[in-house]
Amino acid sequence: MMHEKKRLHPIAIVIHMVKRLKQGPFLALVLLIAIKEKTGDPFVDWSPLFLFLLYAMFAGYMSWRRFTYRLEEHNMYIEQGIVVKKKRYIPFDRIQGISHSSGLLQRLVGVVQVHIETAGRQIDEPEVILSAVSIEEAKQIERAVHHQKRENMFIEIEYKTDIVFTLRFRDVLFLSITSGGVFGVIAAIGAFLSDFDNFIPFERLNIFFRVDDTASTLVFLLVVLMIAYVLSVIGHLFRYMNFTVVKQNKTITITTGLLQKKSISTSIERVQAIAVKESPIRYLFGYVSVHLIHAGGALDDGKHGSLVLFPLVRKNEVTSLVATCFPEYRLHNSFRSLCTRARWRYMLRSLYKVMLIPVITIVFFQRFETLLLLLPAVHVGYRSYKRAGVALEREQLALRSGWLTIKTVYMLKQRIQSFTISQSRMQQRARLCTVHATVMPGIRKKVVDVDEREAKAIYEWFLENKE
Structure with missing residues (x-):
């Protein structure tokens, strides 16, 4: 026709x-x-x-x-x-x-x-x-x-009855308050000021903020931060208001937005993996976010291949909610911790990243108090070690890593496109490996310093019945 x-x-x-x-x-x-x-x-x-x-x-x-x-x-x-x-x-x-x-x-x-x-x-x-x-x-x-x-069944967004998840207003408010979008707003403000510096009478601001006055400069920076924070909160409120997830047959439909309403429909067959992110502040209150790694573009104007399924959800509700949408996945928290040989490597790697700062300040300025920076660096490395882990089940592999934001990726065996093991000379001496799992081109998850025998067991599991 x-x-x-x-x-x-x-x-x-x-x-x-x-x-x-x-x-x-x-x-x-x-x-x-x-x-x-x-x-x-x-x-x-x-x-x-x-x-x-x-x-x-x-x-x-x-x-x-x-x-x-x-x-x-x-x-x-x-x-x-x-x-x-x-x-x-x-x-x-x-x-x-x-x-x-x-x-x-x-x-x-x-x-x-x-x-x-x-x-x-x-x-x-x-x-x-x-x-x-x-x-x-x-x-x-x-x-x-x-x-x-x-x-046979056509999806009509306006008449949904099978609603899986709805983001309440208090959760939207908490999500907006704890978002990290303030830095992007600050960058946008800086770009605006750099382009229009000749049109804005900055010289008049010297009446209130003198360049040689440290206190006034700090107040000015604080005001800019507060404005950026408020704009970030408002932006997240507009984006995640009326957030609803609906499942019908093999289709997941997500509707969101206040001023700009969006309706996103994606097939379950396109989902390659499920990622759970735990940020520090939200994790203290028992909240996490769930994302879909799907074979497609940025349907919600976010990162390519990533789609927000639950922007904010109670951690004890994640397993049941995901099982409603994707019964083949089993989200859990029973991870096998890394061996003790990896602990010192995680702590030393964290030290290497900040070691240059105290060395420069001691050599040129004799500021020995900067050595205190090594203490939080050691804590960050230890936290990364404690949170990293792998979990292998019959048809599912889960990898978890991170230090500030912990990211856990659950992958079905038939969705994993490639699995590789790498080993440096130092890792070879400690009988450790780095495992990489790729679910689609450009998107992969890795865990560093996994026990050599455990990494080989995962590799054999991946090759088993794999044609």
């Missing part, structure tokens, strides 16, 4: 325009330099900015005009490109996941953005993004894909 060619909603012109403005940092920097040299004529001074805006508007219109898509019986046909026209056929059976998101612009006109993840996609290959289609059209695409995959 052949369908006619369709275009995106006209709001896509504005969306493409905004993307052009965001994706032109070099051109924007050139324009800023041109604007700074004032001639006294406003038309001449601001003409580069006007030209850049006209270019963004023209590019946004042409991107919308030249983009068409068509649903056929077994595939989707897409044409796009402003200068060079590209044609692309996407078979429905190669579509692995479909996610929806609706930002402010989409919600104003009642449309959604459809993000289609395809199998076999290269890391540098663009995914399929329909930036503005009607809700009914998005459902039609999903129906066509599920029909091709012989799934």
Whole structure:
């Protein structure tokens, strides 16, 4: 059955325009330099900015005009490109996941953005993004894909009843307060100030913060940190409000967001491993986060191949929740600790990383008190040793490591693509090895200083009945 060619909603012109403005940092920097040299004529001074805006508007219109898509019986046909026209056929059976998101612009006109993840996609290959289609059209695409995959039940996000997990408001607030996104906000503020330093009257700030006044400088830095922290908390609140996980048949659907609502659907068959992360502050209160390592792109705009399943969950509830979504996995905490021969190696490695600081301060400044830095370094190494471990079951391997944030990865045997053992000369003397398990290209987990016999046992288990 052949369908006619369709275009995106006209709001896509504005969306493409905004993307052009965001994706032109070099051109924007050139324009800023041109604007700074004032001639006294406003038309001449601001003409580069006007030209850049006209270019963004023209590019946004042409991107919308030249983009068409068509649903056929077994595939989707897409044409796009402003200068060079590209044609692309996407078979429905190669579509692995479909996610929806609706930002402010989409919600104003009642449309959604459809993000289609395809199998076999290269890391540098663009995914399929329909930036503005009607809700009914998005459902039609999903129906066509599920029909091709012989799934009789169509997922409708608005009428879910089988809810596996819901993030409560108090948990969202705790997640936002304990997030580490403040450093990214500080970096963004620093980049903004470095680009617009000539437009901001910093000299007026000297009335309140004198350069030679240490106390005023510390207060200024504290204010910047507080602003960055508040912005980070607000950003996480907007991102994780209304976070819900639903399972239906072999599909996991995640909905999240306050201002920009997202709906992410991914097949259980794409999941390669499950990772549990334990940060220090959240772990003290009995919370962890669970992530999926899946064969696909960054569906939630995070790290490639990683998808947040439970951003914050009680540790005693992880096993039952994961078993509801993935019955073949067994999450536990019964890890085999590393042998005592590895303890001193972990502590010495931690010392090596900070040894240079006290050496320099003692040689040049005679500050012997910097030797106190060695004590926390030893503690970090000992903590890394105590938390590292491996757990081998019949069809599952679990590796755990880390010192500040402990990360545990659970991998099914049939999902492990490769397993390697490496051994340095020092490890050879201590009869220790480093084990590496790869679940997909570019994503692997390792544990250092595993007992040699235990590493060989895991390797033999991996090769057993492996064709």
